[in-house]
Amino acid sequence: xxxxxxxxxxxxxxxxxxxxxxxxxxxxxxxxxxxxxxxxxxxxxxxxxxxxxxxxxxxxxxxxxxxxxxxxxxxxxxxxxxxxxxxxxx
Numbered sequence: 001x002x003x004x005x006x007x008x009x010x011x012x013x014x015x016x017x018x019x020x021x022x023x024x025x026x027x028x029x030x031x032x033x034x035x036x037x038x039x040x041x042x043x044x045x046x047x048x049x050x051x052x053x054x055x056x057x058x059x060x061x062x063x064x065x066x067x068x069x070x071x072x073x074x075x076x077x078x079x080x081x082x083x084x085x086x087x088x089x090x
Contacts (some may be wrong), residue, residue: 003063009079012052014060028060029054030082036072050075 006013015023034053035042050062065071079086 005062007078009081010083012078012082026060028054029083033082034083036075036079036084038068038075040053050078052078054067 003014003016006015010029012028014026014028016026018024032054034055037051037053038048039051040048041085046066047064049064049067049073051063052060054060062074065074076086
């Protein structure tokens with residue numbers, strides 16, 4: 001399954017394309033988010049991912065991003081756009 005994150009002010013729209021050719025769409029608002037973390041995203045040390053933990057207990061993982069600094073910058077932008085308290089996010 002392939003995914004695309006579109007970050008808007010106040011929400012993230014996640015579009016997933018399945019192998020069957022169907023598109024699944026999920027929207028996450030700032031009120032839905034428990035925390036946002038950065039984790040190693042693959043076998044190579046240079047890949048990272050953003051993990052959004054929702055209040056429901058569900059985790060949403062971003063597509064792989066290159067470089068920890070770049071991933072932290074994307075994390076900061078998501079926090080800003082969702083109007084979250086940065087202390088809730090690692």
